[in-house]
Amino acid sequence: MDQIALTLLNGLSWGMTVFLTAAGLSLVFGILHVLNFSHGGFLMIGAYLSYTIGARLQAGSLWQFLLIALACSVAVGLLGALVERFVFRRLKRVSESYSLIATYALLILCQGIVKVIWGIDFLSVPPPSELGGAVTMGDFIAPSFVLFVIACGLVVFAIMDMVLQRTEVGKRVQSVAIDPWMAGLVGINVNAVLSWTVVCGFALAGLAGALLSVNQSLSPSMGSALIIQAFGALIVGGLGNIRGAFVASVLLGLITSFGDRFVPDVPGLFFFVALAAILLIRPQGLMRGLR
Secondary structure (H helix, E strand, C coil): CHHHHHHHHHHHHHHHHHHHHHHHHHHHHHHHCCCCCCHHHHHHHHHHHHHHHHHHHCCCCHHHHHHHHHHHHHHHHHHHHHHHHHHHHHHCCCCHHHHHHHHHHHHHHHHHHHHHHHCCCCECCCCCHHHCCEEEECCEEEEHHHHHHHHHHHHHHHHHHHHHHHCHHHHHHHHHHHCHHHHHHCCCCHHHHHHHHHHHHHHHHHHHHHHHCCCCCECCCHHHHHHHHHHHHHHHHCCCCHHHHHHHHHHHHHHHHHHHHHCCCCCCHHHHHHHHHHHHHCCCCCCCCCC
């Protein structure tokens, strides 16, 4: 039973890691309908910023770690404002193939910037002192940071879902995502909604990078590895659907965790098997639209 519980916990942790990566990606696709390959690169920059700020301030507590994560989120969000102004606005007038090329070029640019500033060596971020141990539940021992990642994923999803479903801002975003022309006719500033949504998507990338920097090896290839899993959750959940991305992340995480437990010789195989099987059954994804 302990092994099953541990596998379940690892699956939830993996799923929340993927969702934190996919949250901003899903938001940007829902509003711009652009598959933003550069999302992984800016997530990587958020992780490296967390490493640098933490090292400079010698941060060791949980509250310091969370404040650094928020600072990284703001910094990457500001970078996102520049990307939206000088790249995404131009992509509105070109075909989707050019958009994919442009965002992939941005990913490569991010990797190059990381190599120039931080080098190519693997780096690591020490966990906050409060998260370095484990929580004992009877005979079962759960690593504190694993529980923290799960909690972060749940909190981010709850906040995003509440904003999109229960606030005036969320209704405006959904209106622009569904029909920007009609949204403009009823008085919504479409360009402002597009710009701020992109900024929030990039800010979520920076936040995810900082939060996940502890359980990831920091390297210039970090963004590429995470973005593949995030795209899987995005496609299975339904392109641009926040709830779908959350459900898909949890589902794929659990399938991958239990698959790796029973077939340890081929780690990660069941992620792609589950991805293919779900899309064969429901090619449009679990859900549709920005929800």
